[in-house]
Structure formats: structure tokens, C-alpha cells
Amino acid sequence: xxxxxxxxPAVPGMTYDQMLERVRYEGAYPTRERAETTVLAVLxxxxxxVTGEERVDLAARLPVEAAHALASQIPAIEPLTxxxxxxDLAARLxxxxATARWDTGAVLNVVADLAGPDLLDRVLAQLPxxxxxxxxxxxxxxxx
Numbered sequence: 797x798x799x800x801x802x803x804x805p806a807v808p809g810m811t812y813d814q815m816l817e818r819v820r821y822e823g824a825y826p827t828r829e830r831a832e833t834t835v836l837a838v839l840x841x842x843x844x845x846v847t848g849e850e851r852v853d854l855a856a857r858l859p860v861e862a863a864h865a866l867a868s869q870i871p872a873i874e875p876l877t878x879x880x881x882x883x884d885l886a887a888r889l890x891x892x893x894a895t896a897r898w899d900t901g902a903v904l905n906v907v908a909d910l911a912g913p914d915l916l917d918r919v920l921a922q923l924p925x926x927x928x929x930x931x932x933x934x935x936x937x938x939x940x
Contacts, residue, residue, distance in 0.1 A: 812859035815906060823902030831902075836865045838903035841885050843869030845876060850919045857910045878926020897930075905932045 810818070820831035839858075843866040846854060851871075855863040876884055886896035908916050908931045920928055928934065 810859060810910060812861040815859050815862060815910075818906050819902050822905060823899065825902075834899045835862060835903050837885065837889055838900055839865040839907075840869050841881060841888070842866060842904070842907070844872040845881065845923060846919055847871045847922070850915070850922050853915055854907070854911055854919060857912070857915065858907070875924050877924045878928075878930050880924075881927070881930065900930050901932065904930050908932055 816828055816831045816835060819825070819835050820828060823831060823834060825831045825834065839862055843851070846866075851867065855867045858866060882893055882896045882900055885900060886893045889896060889899070891899075911919065916931060916933075920931065920933070
């Protein structure tokens with residue numbers, strides 16, 4: 797029986813505090829509290845979009861507090877495109893789409909590193925168009 801391919805390793809475990817500091821740095825947030833508010837909001841929004849094994853595997857790669865924010869959400873009935881995700885986050889945070897896009901990028905770039913390339917590929921394959929850019933990846937147009 798052939799061996800199953802192993803996923804490429806993700807970034808070694810990161811504590812929640814380390815995650816917050818990295819998001820604070822990448823997002824240029826003035827305080828740890830602002831970074832934490834952003835992390836929790838973006839992960840909750842992502843938790844409404846990602847389902848199945850990908851959701852479980854992604855939560856397993858995150859620090860416990862971040863995993864809880866992701867996994868405690870009820871999945872949305874209608875998936876949002878990447879742009880819909882940003883607009884929904886802006887409405888929930890009371891900000892603009894531009895600030896929500898900034899917040900999303902600051903958090904999801906860190907999540908992408910924690911997930912690793914193989915899991916991120918699986919997550920992106922499950923989501924509607926527009927999420928690749930949110931995770932800091934180029935996104936090619938899908939063939940019709």
C-alpha cells in the first residue's frame with residue numbers, strides 16, 4: 797500500500813501572545829488590545845466560512861484562544877466571496893471596507909503561516925473566489 801503524502805510542515809507552534817504581537821506588528825496596531833480585538837473578529841468571521849476537516853485542522857494549528865474564536869462559530873448558510881467577507885467584517889466592526897481589508901490581511905497572513913501551504917491550499921479550495929489575496933497569496937482566475 798503506498799504511503800499517503802504528508803502535509804508540508806507549518807510554522808512551529810506559536811503562543812497566543814506571540815500571535816497577537818505578530819499581528820500587532822504586521823497591522824501596525826498601537827496596542828495589544830487592538831490587535832486582539834482584530835484577531836478575534838477576523839477568526840470569528842473566518843469560522844463562519846470554513847467547514848469540515850479544514851476547519852478542524854486549521855483550529856488545531858492555532859493557539860488555543862484563537863482556535864476557540866474560529867471553531868465556536870456556526871457556519872454561514874451562504875458562503876461569502878472574499879469581498880463579501882471584508883464588507884461583512886467592516887459592518888460587524890463598525891469600520892470601513894478599507895480598514896477591514898487591512899485587518900483581514902494582518903490576521904490571515906499569520907494564520908497562513910501557522911496553517912502551512914498544504915492546509916492553506918485545502919482551505920482556499922473550499923472557499924469562494926477572493927480569499928487567496930486575503931491570505932497574502934496571488935489568486936488566478938478560475939477557468940469557466
